[in-house]
Amino acid sequence: MGADTQKAIFEAAKSLIETKGFSAMTLRQLAAEVGLQPGSIYRYFESKDALLQALMNQHMLSLLESWNKVEGKGEDEDEDEDPVSRLRAFVAFHIRYHIERRADVIIANLELRALGDDYRADVVTKRSHYEANLRAILAEGVKAGVFPQVDLEVAAYAIIAMLTGVCFWYRSDGRLSIDEIIEVHQKLVLQGVVG
């Protein structure tokens, strides 16, 4: 029961923060959403800040774990291990993963400043671990001579910003399917506009 309630609090909090913003959300509203007495929320989170930190932490851990699974899958198949294929896989993974978790993306991007310094440092470190995967793919490509020299840090930031940006305009009833959007981004990341 405890785990279910915690999950219900998470989901309700995500939805409230996505719509109203973290600062405008009160624990009283959150408790009402999940049918708890206001004071009972504290059995699950010691403060509103701790709740935000737990939400962001969970999002980053789950992102890291999911990417590790995608990378792990290709280990037995040699044709999936060249840098171009890995980069294409990263683009597809990142867009698909984040499009399905719009609330998490909005919270991670818009509420980072609401976190205390220590909590923020922790989220930034986890984010950096995730970005390191992309930097490693780029470095491998440069080393193999498939990609020309590029500043790995800036390139990784730029690619991730481009891919995450999809969440801010994508609509499930829009003109293009997720697959088509992924294809445009794979092409842009790999070949740029000039092609």
Added chain:
Amino acid sequence: MGADTQKAIFEAAKSLIETKGFSAMTLRQLAAEVGLQPGSIYRYFESKDALLQALMNQHMLSLLESWNKVEGKGEDEDEDEDPVSRLRAFVAFHIRYHIERRADVIIANLELRALGDDYRADVVTKRSHYEANLRAILAEGVKAGVFPQVDLEVAAYAIIAMLTGVCFWYRSDGRLSIDEIIEVHQKLVLQGVVG
């Protein structure tokens, strides 16, 4: 005096919103920052929402105007008018303009949801006018056969997200100069990772 006070309110509001968020900022704090009685703020803005709308509106108008000046400058020089040069100029302009206006970028990106629907629609329309400049450059390149076919709308969103992303990690005491950062992005936008 009125215009100076209004400007002081703008600057103080930007700084408060950047640090604390719009929802957490009170008009009382804002008035204190600029040395006004709380009630006097209403001589300049009829509500907190109207202030946010004015800030975003000013940011978008000034962005559009600044880009028009950049484009205008090249009109007499034929060598600046090919799509590749125009795209390179757009990349440099967008990064440079936004890096110098970090507070505006944070507000425009993080507080859009705090605007009422009508205000938001107006900002989104202005943003779309700005994006249309990039789409036009891309379309011209495709038409001229310099750029291969690409979805103009998605490509414009992707490029702008990539470029604006710089504001979220750039530090003036960082490893790379603005010029170096611009160069990496011009290369990524034009040639992608494969080069």
